[in-house]
Amino acid sequence: MGKITIAIDGYSSTGKSTIAKELAKSLNYVYVDTGAMYRAITLFAIENNCIVDHEIDFKKLIGLLPKAKLKFQFNDELGFSEMFLNGKNVEKEIRSMRVSKEVSKISVIPEVREKLVNMQREMGNSKGIVMDGRDIGTIVFPNAELKIFMTASPDIRASRRYKELISRGENVEFEEVLKNVRERDYIDSNRASSPLVKAQDAILFDNSDMGLKEQFERIHYYALQVIDKNKKNA
Numbered sequence: 343m344g345k346i347t348i349a350i351d352g353y354s355s356t357g358k359s360t361i362a363k364e365l366a367k368s369l370n371y372v373y374v375d376t377g378a379m380y381r382a383i384t385l386f387a388i389e390n391n392c393i394v395d396h397e398i399d400f401k402k403l404i405g406l407l408p409k410a411k412l413k414f415q416f417n418d419e420l421g422f423s424e425m426f427l428n429g430k431n432v433e434k435e436i437r438s439m440r441v442s443k444e445v446s447k448i449s450v451i452p453e454v455r456e457k458l459v460n461m462q463r464e465m466g467n468s469k470g471i472v473m474d475g476r477d478i479g480t481i482v483f484p485n486a487e488l489k490i491f492m493t494a495s496p497d498i499r500a501s502r503r504y505k506e507l508i509s510r511g512e513n514v515e516f517e518e519v520l521k522n523v524r525e526r527d528y529i530d531s532n533r534a535s536s537p538l539v540k541a542q543d544a545i546l547f548d549n550s551d552m553g554l555k556e557q558f559e560r561i562h563y564y565a566l567q568v569i570d571k572n573k574k575n576a
């Protein structure tokens with residue numbers, strides 16, 4: 343009883359998923375990483391030759407979309423869900439630069455958004471969910487009880503993403519990562535379909551100078567306050 347919907351939106355590499363995952367764990371809520379869904383469709387497009395020389399064959403991809411079956415499967419050992427595309431664990435592949443470079447272009451396609459937003463709404467039907475993405479508080483769950491909009495400077499975000507990629511063994515240059523962060527900011531914020539904007543009732547959360555512990559404590563506190571209020575009003 344009293345379970346709420348928590349929407350965490352914001353720019354890429356602001357650490358949304360780290361905080362969202364931890365928050366879901368501490369509240370015993372389900373966590374959904376919607377970026378993983380857009381990344382999986384991007385991988386699907388690459389694997390089915392719908393992206394050639396960075397050009398998208400929209401007609402082909404839209405025709406093939408019903409064949410892209412996405413599923414989150416909880417991994418007990420890791421303590422979070424992993425993304426499966428047509429039965430294959432693609433968790434590692436969808437985080438690669440190969441996918442990051444194309445994902446913003448795939449996520450502007452209205453048919454892709456419609457398919458994924460429908461899935462997301464279904465997953466959140468029974469509340470008790472922490473979902474992170476770009477349009478969760480504005481489009482997917484405009485009535486979410488708690489909305490957070492995360493931001494940080496592009497340099498800080500690129501350096502966080504660079505460290506993550508290097509630790510995973512990817513051979514990348516910092517400048518390339520920074521360029522990708524800026525490009526994604528631009529495309530995500532300027533696309534016609536569900537652009538990245540802060541919902542009016544979202545809490546603006548700039549974590550440029552904040553460690554993970556402080557971020558978690560603050561957001562956890564907001565969540566407990568809203569859950570408490572929700573219980574009293576029930």
Ligand code: DC
Pocket residue numbers: 354355376377378380381445446449474475476477478526530
């Ligand atoms: O959160 P992320 O960096 O893994 O997201 C990858 C891309 O997917 C991002 O550039 C924009 C897109 N995306 C989106 O358009 N809507 C969402 N709800 C989540 C992600």
